[in-house]
Amino acid sequence: MGRAPCCDKANVKRGPWSPEEDAKLKSYIEKNGTGGNWITLPHKIGLKRCGKSCRLRWLNYLRPNIKHGGFTEDEDNLICSLYINIGSRWSIIAAQLPGRTDNDIKNYWNTRLKKKLFGRPRRNQYPHPPQPVAPPPDFSNPANPLCDEAAQNSLTNISIDMPPIEEKFPYDAPCFPSTLTNLKNTPLVSDFHAISGVLANDFQGYDEIPEDIMYQMPQKLEVLDSTFSVVDDMVNSSTTTSAVSHESTSWGDMNCPFYPSALSTYEVCQRKMSQEWEVLLGYSE
DNA sequence: AAATCCACCAACCGCTTATAT
DNA sequence: CATATAAGCGGTTGGTGGATT
Structure with missing residues (x-):
């Protein structure tokens, strides 16, 4: 046997994240960390999102010290x-x-x-x-x-x-x-x-x-x-x-x-x- | 003013690798 | 060891808004 299923594909939200979803995810991770398990994270917070989607949102947008746009010549x-x-x-x-x-x-x-x-x-x-x-x-x-x-x-x-x-x-x-x-x-x-x-x-x-x-x-x-x-x-x-x-x-x-x-x-x-x-x-x- | 084009970028898809059972 | 899924990664898509015709 392998691991438990990742998420209920038919019952997860997809598409752009709302500010409320962002706030929930950000505040939870800042307080508790990811716990090394993205799959269980959305259930703990009460987000109807796939863990994979949460991970991407955090890494690419919500985590601290992210710079968007304005690339310098050196970069x-x-x-x-x-x-x-x-x-x-x-x-x-x-x-x-x-x-x-x-x-x-x-x-x-x-x-x-x-x-x-x-x-x-x-x-x-x-x-x-x-x-x-x-x-x-x-x-x-x-x-x-x-x-x-x-x-x-x-x-x-x-x-x-x-x-x-x-x-x-x-x-x-x-x-x-x-x-x-x-x-x-x-x-x-x-x-x-x-x-x-x-x-x-x-x-x-x-x-x-x-x-x-x-x-x-x-x-x-x-x-x-x-x-x-x-x-x-x-x-x-x-x-x-x-x-x-x-x-x-x-x-x-x-x-x-x-x-x-x-x-x-x-x-x-x-x-x-x-x-x-x-x-x-x-x-x- | 409307239609079309184009650039941008967030998010998803699918593949590979790592790892839990 | 075999199997199945999680994690991670790069490629691609599709929505949005500004520029152009």
Whole structure:
């Protein structure tokens, strides 16, 4: 046997909450807490609502310190950067924005941010696909909320959770020489891996890449490029101090410690993207 | 002034994971 | 261990109100 039934589906109210219902739920939870059981809560209060509905109402609207609307530029940038890194994992994104709910962020993304970033191109706009707007995450800035330990662990775990790149992507995966293992676990490098992985996965398994993925490509490639530049600087300073002979490490330089793998990923994605844009916009078959 | 369009967002739906029995 | 439900999550819907035609 399992648990008792959740609620009498035929006998619960649905739709918008009245102020009276809100007041009942809010005052009860503030005094007694949820008791760890949402299903019995409405019965205790005398609300003809499903426990699931009560939970949603509390989490998204009634609980203290909830902020609605008025997203700041910083919040916009953080949401965009996180979305590009980890996709639509709204609860994780919401955890980085105090006072914001996953539902609010999801709505905000779907109705405004997505359009702001990836407005659908008109056919005569090619060869200038949507331009990136948000900067990549700046992990060197202490003001960045992602700099706290929990957030960094969160991002690190996210990149670890991703499918192994070599199994999902036919091209070279980013890699790091053993002399640079001290850099391997920094957030920036995790970030670089994560973005590369996202790009690789985006291209995997499609004969034709869906439009929605295509619209995100310029942004993702820009972030990859920017992130690489910072990692590149770190490598330069690291190798300089350890007296390892090391030339310039620009994108086109074969002496870059993780060239050609990283460059390969970038260039293959870039090339593939250009081809797909041409097909998408009717410039080639 | 009326009709239509569009943006917004609260709430619901359905799926996956966790957990009680 | 198997089963059934709770909890949690992301996707989607539908009502509302303002803007535009």
